[in-house]
Amino acid sequence: MNLRGLVSVTGKPGLYKLIGQNKGGFVLETLDAAKLKSVVNLSTTKMATLEDITIYGEEEEIRLLDVFETIKTNSTELPDPKADGTTLRNFFREVAPGHDEDRVYSSDIKKVITWYNIIKELPLFDEEAPAPLV
Known part of the structure; x- marks a missing residue:
């Protein structure tokens, strides 16, 4: 990605x-x-x-790209960003297991869903990231 x-x-x-x-x-x-x-x-x-955005985790931070990749590979059906907090939280438990439920708010989950909906059709989403410079 x-x-x-x-x-x-x-x-x-x-x-x-x-x-x-x-x-x-x-x-x-x-x-x-x-x-x-x-x-x-x-x-x-x-x-x-x-690429630099991370999500609070219980043990370590979770990269946003990893969450996007989980959504893409699992073909997880996205809830409506305006869904209730319980629906959003249950979805996020599937795609970002181990996230810190006290510090990741429903508004954060809504933003992740909205961003995924924006980028899912982009060709960049299917490209491999370039190797980091050494």
């Missing part, structure tokens, strides 16, 4: 594709049909790549 160029921006809904950099910050493009472009200044905005 190669999701290196996809980012989440604090305070903005959805996901973005990192398409460049200029003096003002990073140039991002929305992943929705509108394909809107915007510049994000990192001194005022936080941004995280999907």
Whole structure:
């Protein structure tokens, strides 16, 4: 799974594709049909790549990519992100066993489901990630 160029921006809904950099910050493009472009200044905005995001675990953190891979390989049916907390929690117990139920909130689970729905059709989702530089 190669999701290196996809980012989440604090305070903005959805996901973005990192398409460049200029003096003002990073140039991002929305992943929705509108394909809107915007510049994000990192001194005022936080941004995280999907490859770097982890979920609180009881023993160790769980990589978001591992959760996405579990959903993909198990063909797990996704609940509606607006489902009740019990439904969301039961789903997350299947795809992220060992997550810390006290620190992972329903809003976090909703975000994971929403993000998966955004990226599941992207060709990047089926590509292998490049090998890390040594």
